[in-house]
Amino acid sequence: MFKTEFYRKALFQEGIGLNTIQVEEIEGLEKKLNQSFLRIALNYGYVSRKDWKSTLIKNGIEFYQFDYSNLSQIPKGDVIASNLHRFLDLLAFPIHQDENNLEIVVADPSDGININFVEEILGQKVTNILISEDMDILKALHVTYGLEYLDKAVFHIYDKDRDVCAIETFTKSQLIFIGGFITLCLSLFLFFPVSVAIGLNLLLNVLLFFSITFKFLLTLYGSKFEVSKKVSIEELESISDEELPNYTILLPVFKESEVIHKLVYNLKNLDYPLEKLDIKLLIESDDEMTYNAVKNMKFPCVFEPLIIPYAQPKTKPKACNYGLYFSKGKYLTIYDAEDIPDNNQLKLVHSLFKKIPEDYVVIQCALNYFNKKENLLTRLFTLEYSYWFDYMLPGLDNLDVPIPLGGTSNHFKFDKLMELGGWDGFNVTEDADLGLRAYAKSYKVTVLDSTTLEEANNDFFNWIRQRSRWIKGYMQTYLVHMxxxxxLLRKVGIKGFFGFQFFIGGTFFTFLIYPVLLLFLLLIVFLKSQILDLLIFWSPEDTSNQILAYFNVFFPDWLVLVAIFNFAVGNLIMIYVNMIAVFRRKAYSLMLFALLNPLYWLMHSISAYKGLIQLITKPFYWEKTNHGLTKSTKPHSV
Structure with missing residues (x-):
């Protein structure tokens, strides 16, 4: 049995250097939150894990090392599984039990009170105590006793309503429809080649025109609300800390050790009572890079590490779903590791939820970038996000049509999120899918004029990886709900149905068809110019005219004019949309870069075709976006 000569004062005050006031604060939170002293000290920014480990080593403590590949449940493992949350709070893992012995691993050798709780739960006296780091104990508990929650995290949507789960990419009926449509087109082309070629070309041009026009009208409509404030300064100042509810923040990370330090700093800037924040850092159990980075942090952190047992698919929504079962807030939001939210964002959300009808269950805040001026790509990326979050989403909001949520800074009523089943672990744009599922249940989503700054991708290939996943997810979401x-029409109504067609379907459709129309126009220029004559100078004189005549049969002049008009007007509209996007944030220096939008669309097209290939070959693959690449050292105002 471990000797109890190391008391709390010796470890925390003399060893680490906590003052009396800090100890009293931790003890107050310990009683209020019903968690162990060490857990409070580590997760609420009083003690760093590195300092705690060093203190124990100086006091002669030897650390127990878990063999995670060979962990087994003790005879009363079902009792621990049903009390998993309590054991996580106690930071204790029972490693051996028989009739005469109960051996446990704890993180705090001075915590006699919680050791007694373990004895009460298991109905047996502890005979031996081993010491380990808190994260090692958390990992052992999750990978051993968290499998029921893991199963729900992966399959809850499928078990609840498999018709809205992306586990099946193409249904049998969809494959029959797609195959039948292609077969029909090819068959008709054999008999009516000219009519089919003209008809398909015209159809693609019309759909492209309506998709771009829809986004243009949304932007114009959204611009009417660019200076509106949904929560006034007076309303914000009237909020007292006592009335604020517990707030859960999920922080999914994967191989992002390079941004953990920034994450800790950003969280400290949140204007919200510390004891009412329930911050979960979601770490995959096989992500040794991030896991070790958190263990070796040299300064205190304000978050609770939550280790997710290994399972496929390895996606962000699966990780967030697992985090749901350990969340304690009335509201819940997600931030990425590099996010810098407005420091009053949580209070703004609370205030807005109080004043809007009960059927509003999600509030989406705007996203933008702090490294907007780093290079050409970050400038174009900032323009895109500005018109998307500052104009188009407010346009969707005020038209009352489905809003595809952004990946972060979407704030939920926790009970309604659980009612919706959380996120689809097989959908790689789980946010857009959840927005539509909420709308289909007659719940509403609104947007808030509060911004979270992120790191814009400054690397071309990294940007392609990220964008191909997003577009693949839009394709997934479209296939699922269609x-x-x-x-779908009965669920969301005519307005919601067509909004879904043009905003979700139209988004990836325009990127797929854009290079096709561009090649078509280049072919026209080639055939109409003298270049063809120069290339076939060795042939008879009328060869050029014959090729041009054959081309004119399939592409008559009126269709050429339609295509040129569509291509020119479509690009001008998107350039204009990007230009007006600078006004809300007064980023006027970016305006001229909107002229490069046709090039930026080509990048989207590359991503779209990559996403389409992955949709067929590996639909659940979560293509990792590398963060922490920016050389920007401080946020720029946007």
Missing amino acids: RNPAK
Whole structure:
């Protein structure tokens, strides 16, 4: 049995250097939150894990090392599984039990009170105590006793309503429809080649025109609300800390050790009572890079590490779903590791939720970038996010049509999020899918004029990886909700149905068809110019005219004019949309870069075709976006 000569004062005050006031604060939170003293000290920014480990080593403590590949449940493992949350709070892992012995691993050798709790739960006296780091104990508990929660995190949507789960990419009926449509087009082309070629070309041009026009009208409509404030300064100042509810923040990370330090700093700037923040850092159990980075932090952190047992698919929504079962807030939001939210964002959300009707269950805040001027790519990326979050989403909001949520800074009523089943672990744009599922249940989403700054991708190939996943996810979401178009129409109504077609379907459609129309126009220029004559100078004189005549049969002049008009007007509209996007944030220096939007769209097209290939070959693959690449050292105002 471990000797109790190391008391709390010796470890925390003399060893680490906590003052009396800090100890009293931790003890107050310990009683209020019903968590162990060490857990409070580590997760609420009083003690760093590195300092705690050093203190124990100086006092002669030897650390127990878990063999995670060979962990087994003790005879009363079902009792621990049903009390998993309590054991996580106690930072204790029972490693051996028989009739005469109970051996446990704890993180705090001075915590006699919680050791007694373990004895009460298991109905047996502890005979031996081993010491380990808190994160090692958390990992052992999660990978051993968290499997029921893991199963729910992966399959809850599928078990609840498999018709809205992306586990099946193409249904049998969709494959029959796609195959039948292609077969029909090819068959008709054999008999009516000219009519089919003209008809398909015209159809693609019309759909592209309507998709771009829809986004243009959304932007104009959204611009009417660019200076509106949904929560006034007076309303914000009237909020007292006592009335604020507990707030859960999920922080999914994967191989992001390079931004953990920034994350800790950003969280400290949040204007919200510390004891009412329930911050979960979601770490995959096989992500040794991030896991070790957190263990070796030299300064205190304000978050609770939550270790997710290994399972496929390895996606952000699966990780967030697992975090749901350990969340304690009335509201819940997600931030990425590099996010810098407005420091009053949580209070703004609380205030807005109080004043809007009960059927509003999600509030989406705007996203923008702190490294907007780093290079050409970050400038174009900032323009895109500015018109998307500052104009188009407010336009969707005020038209009351489905809003595809952004990946972060979407704030939920926790009970309604659980009612919706959380996120689809198989969908790689789980946010857009959840926005539509909420709308289909007659719940509403609104947007808030509060900004979270992120790191804009400054590397071309990294940007392609990120964007191909996003577009693949839009394709996934479209296929899932269009399995039964009539059912979708009944759920979301005519306005919601067509909003979904043009905003979700139209987004990836425009990127896929854009290079096709561009090649078509280049072919026209080639055939109409003298270049062809120069290339076939060795042939008879009328060869050029014959090729041009054959081309004119399939592409008559009126269709050429339609295509040129569509291409020119479409690009001008998107350039204009990007230009007006600078006004809300007064980023006027970016305006001329909007002229490069046609080039930026080509990058989207590359991503779209990559996403389409992955949709067929590996639909659940989460292509990792590398963060921490920016050389920007401080946020720029946008």
